[in-house]
Amino acid sequence: MLLDVRDLRVEFRTREGVVRAVNGVSYSVAEGETLAVLGESGSGKSVTAQAVMGILDSPPARVTGGRVLFQGTDLLRLGEEDRRRVRGERMAMIFQDALSSLNPVLPVGYQLGEMFRVHRRASRKEARERAVELMDRVRIPAAGARAGDYPHQFSGGMRQRIMIAMALALEPELIIADEPTTALDVTVQAQVMDLLKDLQREFGMGLILITHDLGVVADVADKIAVMYAGRIVENAPVADLYKRPAHPYTRGLLDSIPRLDRKGRELRAISGLPPNLLRIPPGCPFHPRCPQVRDVCRVDPPPPLYEVTYAGRDAEAVRAAELMPDDPSALGRASACHFWKETVGE
């Protein structure tokens, strides 16, 4: 396993109290695999990634528990110097907002070359050549001529390509992309996602894609972790999740997307609001908004991640719906709902 995050916990100490942003998250990514982490704002999806990268602002943030195993080494136990060597060389991150992630007063070629000068001790000339090569690789037209341009001279899509080039520079084994296409237009978004997919295939990298967009996920991910209030509420291979969600929150998200067959009717919205992380409800954090809530959901402890199986269902029918591989243990599905059977079976 390339990356194995186990029971990660992150808190923010603020004047109003302790914000519990990540409450025991576990996920893993293998080489060449794409994990999508899906969630709304405040679900903890970005904070988890920042903890993995080791770029949390602390204080106020504090990792209070868990392990981040990168090829077997617990990154949380490494010193800052070793940690920095891992970051950039072996794992890299792509951010949502390329304009504010690039230095506005330096040419992009120089900024790309910096990766080689700092990490590889390359000469200026060599660094520049490598930078142009990279720009070429992320399909920036006339790369050689544009290496001297500044970030503001590029369009949003091109800037995001430069960010991707920067992340790829040292050929890392893992890339974390935090909402990489959210700020882009639809047609450009498709170009950038395609590029990211191609490059991943070429280099065989692991990819963690953090997003709130159920459409983007369906396109590129192998498996999905759905987050809510700092917890993973559902884990599933991509096709299963859309066909048969096993958590009421996932079902609610899928239902709230406008669909052709519901035109002119009310959308089935999830009622209420995501919880305040200063005061996460006891029991299942989703219970105040859940249509299937029962008494047991309102009390601690929160539901564990139950393994989702298709036992008891007509195996033939399940297989016909392409849900079950021949080996049922390979399903890799889990749901943090006491009543996942009802949700899946609906």
Place this chain on the structure above:
Amino acid sequence: MSEVLLEVRDLVKHFPLTQGVLVRRRVGAVQAVDGVSFRLREGETLGVVGESGCGKSTVAKLLMHLERPTEGKILYKGEDIAGLSGRALKSVRRNIQMVFQDPYTSLNPRMTVGDIVGEPFDIHPEVAPKGDRRRRVRELLDVVGLNPEYINRYPHQFSGGQRQRIGIARGLALRPEVIIADEPVSALDVSVQAQVVNLMERLQDEFGLAYLFIAHDLSVVRHISDRIAVMYLGRIVETGTDREIYEHPTHPYTQALLSAVPVPDPSATRERERIILTGDVPSPADPPSGCRFRTRCWKAQELCTRVDPPLAVPVVFAKASGPAAHESACHFAAEEPSATAV
């Protein structure tokens, strides 16, 4: 057919580009909107879609009279409002209200919710007499699904979705006939988006509102709109009913746009063919000659560089009265089987 409330004819907005400090010379213009025409009828929703820089927000500002058009007419019930000012403008504006994209910056943080929602009454005191205002504001909060007890709270005490409800309540205060909504749900989380879309649909039925609904999310636009206009680089390139546009698009840009939308269904993703456009949208300060889409179009020919295709029902479809027979500004308009619905 119901009455035409708003009609826009050949609307043009160019922002001048100048050079020099003492003597400012005009060196060109950003052609933000360049010849846009449409009609909005009572009680209907016209969806306007397009990518950033296509001019859709400028159209909204022109309709709100926040910008003056360079050329063209904006008719409200037959009367040109582009040249109005003073009292006449004020009375027209009462009937056209706006809901903004960003619920975080469009509400004054130092005013209470009651003051924000009631502020339109300061400008139009004839709508609600002073003593009656608090009651009206409470009613409005109730209508948009907020607790009327919150009247003395401040915007920061609300979530994004609730703030958007406050913005909608303010838009409704003067009982307008037309609401212009510029990306009203794009800043909201998916689960909250659906709540606001439902609210807007309910209010439309209840008050007979006409919406000009501007958005880039094609699935939301399809859900809420009766008719749709697709914009590219300051022009409408295709317009028709929701079914005509989504199921029978004939303009290559619409087809590419629809096929690029990520569909939340992995099995559909595998089956459909996507049209991936190359390049970026050209600068509106220097649009291509002829058809503005030709630089990214896979069908472009020599004709497209010379002749600007008009927005009209293409001749090939004119005889047939099928769903492909709607206005499309392309010399080579054709149905593309691979362009799938959202």
